[in-house]
Amino acid sequence: MIKRWFKEFKNLGNEEIEKIPDEERREFLKIGLIITGVFAGGSLLSVVSKVAEGLATPEELKNNYPYKPHYSMVFKIDLCIDCERCVEACNLTNQVPDYGWRTMILERYSSKAVDQKRIFLPILCNHCNHPPCVIACPTKATIKDSQTGIVKMVSYKCIGCKTCMTACPYNARYFNEERHAVDKCDFCWEKRLSKGITPTACVEACPAGVRIFGDLSDPLSEVYRLVHQLGKPVWVLKPETGAKPNVFYTIS
Amino acid sequence: MKKIIKILIFLSFLLGFSGLAYLQERSEEGLVIPNEEIGAPEIVYNKPVKGVLFSHKYHVGELGLSCESCHPKLFEMQALKAQENPDFNMNALYQGKYCGACHDGKMAFASNTKCATCHIGVKGLKRLEKEMKTGKK
Numbered sequence: 001m002i003k004r005w006f007k008e009f010k011n012l013g014n015e016e017i018e019k020i021p022d023e024e025r026r027e028f029l030k031i032g033l034i035i036t037g038v039f040a041g042g043s044l045l046s047v048v049s050k051v052a053e054g055l056a057t058p059e060e061l062k063n064n065y066p067y068k069p070h071y072s073m074v075f076k077i078d079l080c081i082d083c084e085r086c087v088e089a090c091n092l093t094n095q096v097p098d099y100g101w102r103t104m105i106l107e108r109y110s111s112k113a114v115d116q117k118r119i120f121l122p123i124l125c126n127h128c129n130h131p132p133c134v135i136a137c138p139t140k141a142t143i144k145d146s147q148t149g150i151v152k153m154v155s156y157k158c159i160g161c162k163t164c165m166t167a168c169p170y171n172a173r174y175f176n177e178e179r180h181a182v183d184k185c186d187f188c189w190e191k192r193l194s195k196g197i198t199p200t201a202c203v204e205a206c207p208a209g210v211r212i213f214g215d216l217s218d219p220l221s222e223v224y225r226l227v228h229q230l231g232k233p234v235w236v237l238k239p240e241t242g243a244k245p246n247v248f249y250t251i252s
Numbered sequence: 253m254k255k256i257i258k259i260l261i262f263l264s265f266l267l268g269f270s271g272l273a274y275l276q277e278r279s280e281e282g283l284v285i286p287n288e289e290i291g292a293p294e295i296v297y298n299k300p301v302k303g304v305l306f307s308h309k310y311h312v313g314e315l316g317l318s319c320e321s322c323h324p325k326l327f328e329m330q331a332l333k334a335q336e337n338p339d340f341n342m343n344a345l346y347q348g349k350y351c352g353a354c355h356d357g358k359m360a361f362a363s364n365t366k367c368a369t370c371h372i373g374v375k376g377l378k379r380l381e382k383e384m385k386t387g388k389k
Contacts, residue, residue, distance in 0.1 A: 078367065078368075079367055080367070080368070081301060081303070081304075081367050081368060081371030081373055082302075082303060082368075082371065082372075082373020082374050082375055082376070083301035083302045083303065083371070083373065083374065084302065084373070084374045085301070105373065105374075105375070107373070107375045115366065115369075116366045116368055116369045117368075117369070118368045118369075118372070118373075118376070119368055120368060120373060120375075207300070207301055208367070
């Protein structure tokens with residue numbers, strides 16, 4: 001049976017483009033166009049879905065950032081060496097317990113890889129423009145700051161239901177037993193930014209210049225420069241969730 | 253007789269724990285994993301940043317470099333001695349010191365490229381520590 005089927009398959013003629021009826025071809029092209037359209041316009045540089053089309057003039061782009069300052073972080077991941085000074089500094093600054101985390105380093109390792117066998121990926125809260133955690137929270141204990149765009153916790157309102165932890169696409173939240181509330185990265189707002197100290201503790205601690213922090217709405221800032229150039233790839237994690245994160249990744 | 257066995261058991265526990273404590277203390281400073289085949293250890297530096305691997309197994313075993321290529325001019329024979337020097341950092345490497353003597357982009361890949369090849373990080377350090385304790389590779 002399989003043999004016969006295989007034989008038939010082998011005897012099938014070449015389906016060259018000329019042989020496809022016009023109608024079908026047009027449909028195919030249409031689908032192709034739609035798919036490409038979604039890809040380029042939507043999620044690649046998701047933050048501001050306008051980035052892709054807005055690459056024309058920075059002035060136009062500037063108006064598309066909803067926050068001022070629009071805090072953002074860019075990672076040059078090939079420079080990360082997992083020394084975890086950022087983690088230590090964060091834990092110390094924000095009193096993160098042993099079992100918790102606000103930022104961490106992930107590792108991808110393959111012994112079969114050509115040349116370099118590992119690469120590290122630092123992660124933290126992406127301070128999304130459409131934060132799924134904020135939408136999920138039943139008590140408004142986690143909010144998107146209307147001025148800075150930082151996703152913050154209002155600890156006393158937290159009932160510890162952990163819905164936000166499930167909702168977060170970036171696993172950026174943990175339950176703090178001592179505070180009896182979920183805790184997460186707030187770009188050091190409480191401990192540093194609100195007191196006029198910049199940048200965040202992790203950025204200050206990084207010895208390799210992996211983390212760059214700044215105002216994405218300011219055309220003079222480095223984060224703006226890195227996100228809006230075309231020379232090197234810039235991407236976000238899990239763009240398909242539509243959360244529009246404000247944490248970007250690139251290479252040095 | 254029973255008493256002796258009890259004392260022996262107690263002593264072995266004590267030795268085991270102190271051994272563990274010693275290992276942990278050492279891993280703060282760095283890691284030296286003996287390799288009998290090569291006769292020189294795998295070294296993980298923890299200063300100035302954690303988790304930087306130098307593999308004798310690769311450099312001597314696979315590349316076939318001799319001891320004199322690095323010792324004692326670039327590195328003293330004592331493992332982890334180099335990290336006590338205040339200039340043991342990337343800038344020194346760029347100036348041709350330490351690893352930078354070969355890792356200059358001509359003889360071997362340049363020191364400012366392929367970071368995570370030597371920098372195995374805290375994760376790599378922990379993995380090696382675990383391998384060392386369990387004796388598995």
